[in-house]
Amino acid sequence: MNISVIILAAGQGTRMKSELPKVLHPISGRPMIHYAIETAQRISDDVTVVLFHQAERIEKEITREFEGIRFKLQDHANYPGTGGAVMDIATRHDRVLVLNGDMPLVTAEALEPILQKDGDIVMSVFDLPDPSGYGRVVVENGEVQAIVEEKDCTPELKRIETVNAGVYLFKKEVLDRYLPLLDNDNAQAEYYLTDIVKMAREEGRHIIPVWVEEAAFKGVNSRYDLAHAEEMMQERIRERWMRAGVTMHLPSTIFIDSRATFHGDCTLDNGVTILGASVVTASHIKSHTVVEEADIKNSSVGPMARIRPGSVVIDSQIGNFVEVKKSKLTGVKAGHLSYLGDAEIEEGSNIGAGTITCNYDGRKKYKTKIGRNVFVGSDTQLVAPVTIEDNVMIAAGTTVTKDVKEGSLAISRTPQKIVERFFHRFFGTGGENG
Structure with a gap:
């Protein structure tokens, strides 16, 4: 022109x-x-x-x-x-x-x-x-x-x-x-x-x-104008993607970055935030989940999960209060209450509640590698750098500090000790036969 x-x-x-x-x-x-x-x-x-x-x-x-x-x-x-x-x-x-x-x-x-x-x-x-x-x-x-x-x-x-x-x-x-x-x-x-x-x-x-x-x-001259302009921009962005086939529940509660893209049959529940140049493909992002500069494909994420920059989540189920940071998860189930940072986790692995990849020692960040069909029990700490090979079971409450070979069970627990009648002696309640 x-x-x-x-x-x-x-x-x-x-x-x-x-x-x-x-x-x-x-x-x-x-x-x-x-x-x-x-x-x-x-x-x-x-x-x-x-x-x-x-x-x-x-x-x-x-x-x-x-x-x-x-x-x-x-x-x-x-x-x-x-x-x-x-x-x-x-x-x-x-x-x-x-x-x-x-x-x-x-x-x-x-x-x-x-x-x-x-x-x-x-x-x-x-x-x-x-x-x-x-x-x-x-x-x-x-x-x-x-x-x-x-x-x-x-x-x-x-x-x-x-x-x-x-x-x-x-x-x-x-x-x-x-x-x-x-x-x-x-x-x-x-x-x-x-x-x-x-x-x-x-x-x-x-x-x-x-x-x-x-x-x-509309010109922007104040913080009020800025907020108003963003509301109108968000209406445009949401309308564009809904017309392209994205389902949104209570769309006025959803925030979508202008750089984000969607492919296939996607659903966004209320309160979802999609930030940066995230790519969501054929996935369900559930209520109040934050996805930031991440790639989500054929997965369900949330509710109330956080997928941080550099993460790739494929064919996986990420549940509530799970945080994923700079990790690649393929065919993984992580149902709840876990932090997975600087990790690679392969198909068929299950991450129990309370699992943490301990990726930072105060100076450097290290990687955790988890193979196929690994069962990680609840309240497990994986101290990186560490590699868990295929077909491994990690018992609940274990702190893993060494690589685990294929087919093994990893378990580290302090032997359980029971002191009888301790409660009554401690509180001076006497109790039965006191």
């Missing part, structure tokens, strides 16, 4: 009250600016991101995921404001779309009505029943006549419900003509893109308004 895109991401975002740059605040697992860039790359091969506040940090985060992005450092000292941000950018194409880096909900589909219009300037607008705080957009005969800041509105203008949604499509020659004419003669001493609209209108240019859905063009 014959369009260049400029994404504005230079602002400090003081209303976020955070050391983290505003555009790096995450929404559904990704920095919010990633969504704007992803949308931009769907419609253009020429994307420029304008930076200033913590520019290096933001650029590093963007280049970790995206290629082909150009960066422009705004001359904020001399040319602050939205108009200053787009100065001196050599775009490749004849039309230039200006997006905002704090607008994570905008999509290529939502932008399509803007891109289809042919005007010197095309600008997004929407109607608000209560437009307080917004500049009003005066539209007559199908074209924008003026953008008036609320403080400058007459009582009549304040009754206008049409407001600026903040996305513009300029002809390149319009920017080339009017950007050098901008001044900062205003209360904020900044250079504004809206002044280009004013100058273009005064010279009879065609400025076309396009009414858009507020939800898609």
